[in-house]
Amino acid sequence: MRNIWIIAGRELRRYFVSPVAYAVAAMLYLILGVIFFINIYFGLQTGQINPDGRMVMGPMVTILLFVAPALTMRLIADEARMGTLELLLTAPVRDWELVVGKWLGVFGFMVGVIAVTWIYPLILHRMTNPGIDQGVLITAYLGLVLLVGSMLAVGVFVSSLFDNPMAAFFTTLAILLGLWVISGLGSGAGTASEIIRYLGIVDHYYDYLYRGIINLPDVVYFLSLTSLALFLGTQAVESRRWR
Amino acid sequence: MxxxxxxxxxxxxxxxxxxxxxxxxxxxxxxxxxxxxxxxxxxxxxxxxxxxxxxxxxxxxxxxxxxxxxxxxxxxxxxxxxxxxxxxxxxxxxxxxxxxxxxxxxxxxxxxxxxxxxxxxxxxxxxxxxxxxxxxxxxxxxxxxxxxxxxxxxxxxxxxxxxxxxxxxxxxxxxxxxxxxxxxxxxxxxxxxxxxxxxxxxxxxxxxxxxxxxxxxxQLAGAEQILVRAAAEARDLVPLLRAVNGVVEVKPTEHEGEVEVRSAPGQDVRPLVARAVVEADLDLLELRSAGLSLEEVFLQLTREDAGTEARAEG
Missing domain, CATH: 3.40.50.300 (P-loop containing nucleotide triphosphate hydrolases)
Structure with missing residues (x-):
């Protein structure tokens, strides 16, 4: 277990010295800031501010679709390219500890980035009367964290397949986009459609968690997707040894 | 270990x-x-x-x-x-x-x-x-x-x-x-x-x-090899040097008055060879060790089919 924290800690520190991480965070805050400003501005014009703390969360999910691949692409692929993976795989570290540690590092970074966006609902809360529904807000944020965790896990898995970060970026993006739009295919009735609908990643967020309802199947979906991706990532790292 | x-x-x-x-x-x-x-x-x-x-x-x-x-x-x-x-x-x-x-x-x-x-x-x-x-x-x-x-x-x-x-x-x-x-x-x-x-x-x-x-x-050089050149016919040198203690084989090279002397492993016969030539009243012109270096051994051992080898490291 300690190895996981050591690897995660190192990864986390690495984001704080990495220009990519700052660029990603800056982009996120810029876009969310503009959206928030427009909302408030028009709200003040009409004298009616919508007391919904989630006004930044919808756009944030879309941005995360690109952020997750960008932050995870080099996690393992770059180690492989630089030859440092050989160092980690010959250190007394289990393969799963490496994969989980890498994921935990980027997850910790993203949770930090997302936590900062709490400032928008806080502002909104002070501007409106009687304020915003904190229960819905907290649930929506919980859902967002679950969603991000599974997106990043997919990114870690894909990164473990490649020696080239760019290849990992586009593959992760493709998989996440696929999971995003797949539920559109399951519009009909029947078991097949139900399964397809269940696979869709954003529906599990928007349908309940975003509305402030903790729906167990959705939580299970995110946790399963995260575990599955990390398991496959471990398998992929292990298979590198056999090549 | x-x-x-x-x-x-x-x-x-x-x-x-x-x-x-x-x-x-x-x-x-x-x-x-x-x-x-x-x-x-x-x-x-x-x-x-x-x-x-x-x-x-x-x-x-x-x-x-x-x-x-x-x-x-x-x-x-x-x-x-x-x-x-x-x-x-x-x-x-x-x-x-x-x-x-x-x-x-x-x-x-x-x-x-x-x-x-x-x-x-x-x-x-x-x-x-x-x-x-x-x-x-x-x-x-x-x-x-x-x-x-x-x-x-x-x-x-x-x-x-x-x-x-x-x-x-x-x-x-x-x-x-x-x-x-x-x-x-x-x-x-x-x-x-x-x-x-x-x-x-x-x-x-x-x-x-x-x-x-x-x-x-x-070991891999087989035996020590030395080259001897003297102001004499090679065919006169051959029996002379063959008699030297420790020498295994003597054979003429393509050069005038030069022979190749092989000795048992680990035995330096150069002093004895030099003395034998001089005592036979011949002028010794050159005496040098032609023993294989590890480099030559290495090349010899690894030369065969090296060209057809696929890359194994990577």
């Missing part, structure tokens, strides 16, 4: 190493000598627990590399061919990271000791990305030493260094060889000759020769 038996590794259908068997004791420096693609890196990767063998067993520091991989990895220090470093870290940060993964006790003190040993104390706070190739090599070596491993496996430790650095690294390795098991690979013969207690020549995945550098040279 390293014990390897029948070790074989296939990449697909291509055998990278076949049926390797050898031992290396504590306090021994063993050199792995061979051309590129001979299987040196593959063998080392198996010994460090990086990849499993296809068949055969390897035990390092008493643990099986396949069954007890983590125990092996705890006890091995490894310097891969491409030194694995993180350019955005400082030397100390890098060693702290590796040291914590390896649970090195009293890490700060140990890092200082290691930095002193590889002579990097002044550059401890430098970013690895800003270091020269030679200094990076030292950092890599420091990483391998950090947890004071029982077994050190160094893949081409002097590659890319300048002559002064090469000497430093060789001295360091010899120093470490006193109380560790050291296995190093090289394709530089003089290096194996200078540093190693024992040399294994590997070619196309097989060990083709194994002995001390001196013995290897003597």
């Amino acid at each position: 390293i014990e390897v038996e029948g070790l074989t590794k296939y990449y697909g259908l291509h055998p990278a190493i076949q049926d390797l068997t050898f031992r290396a004791e504590t306090g021994e420096i063993v050199g792995f000598l061979g051309p590129n693609g001979a299987g040196k890196t593959t063998t080392m990767r198996i010994l460090t627990g990086y990849m499993p063998p296809t068949s055969g067993t390897a035990r390092v520091a008493g643990f099986d590399v396949l069954e007890e991989s983590l125990e092996v990895r705890k006890r091995v220090g490894y310097l891969p061919e491409t030194v694995p470093l993180y350019p955005e870290m400082t030397v100390v940060e890098y060693l702290e990271f590796m040291g914590s993964l390896r649970r090195v006790p009293e890490l700060e003190t140990r890092i200082e000791e290691v930095l002193e040993r590889v002579d990097m104390l002044e550059r401890a706070e430098s970013y690895i990305g800003s270091l020269s190739k030679g200094l990076r090599q030292r950092v890599g070596l420091g990483q391998a030493l950090l947890h004071d491993p029982e077994v050190l496996i160094l893949d081409e430790p002097t590659i890319g260094l300048d002559p002064a650095q090469i000497i430093e690294v060789r001295n360091l390795i010899q120093d470490l060889g006193a109380d560790h098991t050291v296995m190093l690979s090289t394709h530089i013969l003089s290096e194996a000759q200078q540093v190693c207690d024992r040399v294994m020549i590997i070619n196309r995945g097989r060990i083709v020769a194994e002995d001390t550098p001196a013995n290897l040279q003597a």
Whole structure:
């Protein structure tokens, strides 16, 4: 277990010295800031501010679709390219500890980035009367964290397949986009459609968690997707040894 | 201690190493000598627990590399061919990271000791990305030493260094060889000759020769060879020199008055040959050793079909 924290800690520190991480965070805050400003501005014009703390969360999910691949692409692929993976795989570290540690590092970074966006609902809360529904807000944020965790896990898995970060970026993006739009295919009735609908990643967020309802199947979906991706990532790292 | 038996590794259908068997004791420096693609890196990767063998067993520091991989990895220090470093870290940060993964006790003190040993104390706070190739090599070596491993496996430790650095690294390795098991690979013969207690020549995945550098040279050269040239007909020299004690064979070369003399291994017949020529009242013009160097032995052993060889390392 300690190895996981050591690897995660190192990864986390690495984001704080990495220009990519700052660029990603800056982009996120810029876009969310503009959206928030427009909302408030028009709200003040009409004298009616919508007391919904989630006004930044919808756009944030879309941005995360690109952020997750960008932050995870080099996690393992770059180690492989630089030859440092050989160092980690010959250190007394289990393969799963490496994969989980890498994921935990980027997850910790993203949770930090997302936590900062709490400032928008806080502002909104002070501007409106009687304020915003904190229960819905907290649930929506919980859902967002679950969603991000599974997106990043997919990114870690894909990164473990490649020696080239760019290849990992586009593959992760493709998989996440696929999971995003797949539920559109399951519009009909029947078991097949139900399964397809269940696979869709954003529906599990928007349908309940975003509305402030903790729906167990959705939580299970995110946790399963995260575990599955990390398991496959471990398998992929292990298979590198056999090549 | 390293014990390897029948070790074989296939990449697909291509055998990278076949049926390797050898031992290396504590306090021994063993050199792995061979051309590129001979299987040196593959063998080392198996010994460090990086990849499993296809068949055969390897035990390092008493643990099986396949069954007890983590125990092996705890006890091995490894310097891969491409030194694995993180350019955005400082030397100390890098060693702290590796040291914590390896649970090195009293890490700060140990890092200082290691930095002193590889002579990097002044550059401890430098970013690895800003270091020269030679200094990076030292950092890599420091990483391998950090947890004071029982077994050190160094893949081409002097590659890319300048002559002064090469000497430093060789001295360091010899120093470490006193109380560790050291296995190093090289394709530089003089290096194996200078540093190693024992040399294994590997070619196309097989060990083709194994002995001390001196013995290897003597044994594989078959016999010592000397060339003798005198102001005389070669046919007069032949019976004369054949009578000399220790001479096995004498045959004329294509040059006027020159013969090639083979002697029993490890026996220097030059003084006796010189005396025989002079005592026969002939003028000795030239007498020189034509014994094969380790280099020639190496080429001879590894020459066959080297051209058709596929790359086994990678």
